[in-house]
Amino acid sequence: xxxxxxxLRSIIRYVLAEDKSGKGKCPESGCVTxxxxxxxxxxxxxxxxxxxxxxxKEDAEDALKxxxx
Numbered sequence: 101x102x103x104x105x106x107x108l109r110s111i112i113r114y115v116l117a118e119d120k121s122g123k124g125k126c127p128e129s130g131c132v133t134x135x136x137x138x139x140x141x142x143x144x145x146x147x148x149x150x151x152x153x154x155x156x157k158e159d160a161e162d163a164l165k166x167x168x169x
Contacts, residue, residue: 132160 127133131142138153139160154160 131164132157 126142126144133140133142139157140153141150141160141164
């Protein structure tokens, strides 16, 4: 895939100018949460849930640690 330098610059400007207020904040209890009997991780970038589910809180915390490693 080829992209022109000017197009790349406009993409970068768009991303940098994007309003990120209110996004990516985990609650004070942490980014690991229990939803419908399954443990989920809240994305620190978007504030949305990761699609993966985990059986235990420890499994979810381990996955989060592995992601940040």
